[in-house]
Amino acid sequence: MGAKLSGGGGSKFHVEANSEINVTPFVDVMLVLLIIFMVAAPLATVSVEVKLPPAIAKPIANPPKPVYISLQKSGNVYVGNELSSLDTLGDDLKKAIGARNPDEERIFIRCDKGTRYAEFMKVMNKLQDNGFYSVALQGEDDAK
Known part of the structure; x- marks a missing residue:
């Protein structure tokens, strides 16, 4: 919450409440997170190639009638x-x-x-x- 420090009316020490939201810190945090994820995303990919064996499991037949x-x-x-x-x-x-x-x-x-x-x-x-x-x-x- 902000405060109005100058303006008309009231005494010199009278402080009015300001209900406007300051968006600048929010945007700064979002930009920093965006940069972190952009740098970390290529590191999450797997670059080691592994040849896996084929699956040996045979398909299961339908269960018998209960x-x-x-x-x-x-x-x-x-x-x-x-x-x-x-x-x-x-x-x-x-x-x-x-x-x-x-x-x-x-x-x-x-x-x-x-x-x-x-x-x-x-x-x-x-x-x-x-x-x-x-x-x-x-x-x-x-x-x-």
Whole structure:
């Protein structure tokens, strides 16, 4: 903020506030920064040539279709779209997975809102008994 040191009105020692911005220091700082960046920019380029080897990685194939277990409020268990039961759940899952490794397969479980927790835990125990340890629970997205 500047001050007006001379001018009409008031006494000799009366100082008025000046609300105008002094732009000169700002321009000086910007010019100095511009010169610094102009000098430093050529130094940032890499001048050493290196011949890199080609990438060995092969493209990854699309992941296999996931396997879903659906549990209805009535207690019906579905593997994919096929009706199953707790007794045949392991065999039905192995049939749905096919030749893939059950240890690396992720099983998705979805349940009706009113499904009892005990029924859900029976399905989880059957999965673990048959060697399926990677389980994901699917919920409904509320964002609309």
